[in-house]
Amino acid sequence: MPQLEVDGAALTYDDEGPRDGGGVPLVFVHGWTANRHRWDHQVAHFAERRRVIRLDLRGHGDSTGAGVRTIAELADDVLALLDHLKVERCVLIGHSMGGMIGQTIALARPELVERLVLVDSISRMTYSRGRGWLMGASTLVPYKLFVAANIQRAFAPGHPREEVRRYIEASAATPKEVVMTLYGAMRAFDVLDRVGEIQAPTLLVHGVHDIQLPVKQMLRMAAAYPNAMVRMIDAGHELPVEKPAELTAALTDFLGGRTPARD
Template sequence: MPQLEVDGAALTYDDEGPREGDGVPLVFVHGWTANRHRWDHQFEYFAGQRRVVRLDLRGHGESTGAGVRTVEELAKDVLALLDHLEIDRRVLIGHSMGGMIAQSITLDHPDRVERLVLVDSISRMTYSWARGLLMGVSTLLPFKVFVAANIQRAFAPGFPREEIRTYTAASEATPKEVVMTLYGAMRAFDVLDRLGAIQAPTLIVHGYHDIQLPLNQMLRMARGIPDALVRIIDAGHELPVEKPAELTATLDAFLADRV
């Protein structure tokens, strides 16, 4: 796989699909402790129609590096890759923390985003004092227990346990420094009051059973984006792999202006 050196990190990425055509490139950004293969179904489908790009974020998957402290710093990595690939305008598609990265890029570089897709993401984490205390205490658990607890609860009831174990193992392979630092970065991320500046047509897709980033917090985000379309799917937080075909069809309809 090709890699790009960016500020002490080697970012692994895929860049496939036809360079000529009507559609601007699609750029897929995965979430916390995941990797670019979360998008396998969507990537393979759209690569037959237009240029598609996905990457392993710094410290995730097959990418190396650490040191980032904020979502905005991760966004700079993504922009560096897109500049390297000479992609000026794109459709940004982000899952969970990847959706936070996509929001950050859209707000800071609105002229470079044609459309925005946010999958199981929010603009500000909100929780009660008790929930905040519980989240803080959870970071004191042994590392693998902390990661496993977060990944297992991300899936809707009934999702195959063997598949969950596979995703959990991949997340546990993410360096501890990266996992814990970005856990704090997500909790600190807050662009809710800036959402009115997003002018790109936006699709928000969310799992009905998402308890990681609850539905009510997503709806608060949706109300802040002027041109937002919301679709709810019967899944948990890991929509790209829980309901891959349904998510792909929803993206396809949005890109074709059928919804």
């Protein structure tokens, strides 16, 4: 597992697939409390014919480091890796918090992003006063309970319990400081008024049953994009692992310039 030292963190990453032909590299960015293996299905599919890069964000998975306070700082880590790997143009694919990172990069370095894919992600978190109070109060419960509640509700009803339990355990292994700080960073993230600047073709893929980042918030974001298409899939918030084949098919269509078929 190669690693890159960036500002006190060791970022673990994978750089797979052929370097010539097949289009620009695909760069996969995972979400909150997750790791690069959320993308196993997509990487196994695409790395057969094109370069694919993925990483564990600072403090997640096999990467070390903490101290990050904002989504922009995570985006800086990703940019440091891409600069290190001499990637001049790519397709950026982000899940949830990874999509927030993707939007940040697309705004800061538009020449780098050929296409953008946002999976179960939004540009601004919006909630009622009551919902905001509940979100704040949830941080006061024991850490493992906080993580378990958030990961449990990320999956659509009926998803196999044993698999959900595995993801809860993996998420709870993420350092508490990282998890709680980035929980606040996601709540503070807001680029909705700027996404109209993103000219790259953009695919928004969202789970119909996503209650973490509801569909109506994604649709408001989609309306602000100048060059976006939407694909809905019968899943919750964890599309890369709930419906991996359907997500891979949607990505394949988008990368081929086709409008993804709806379920």
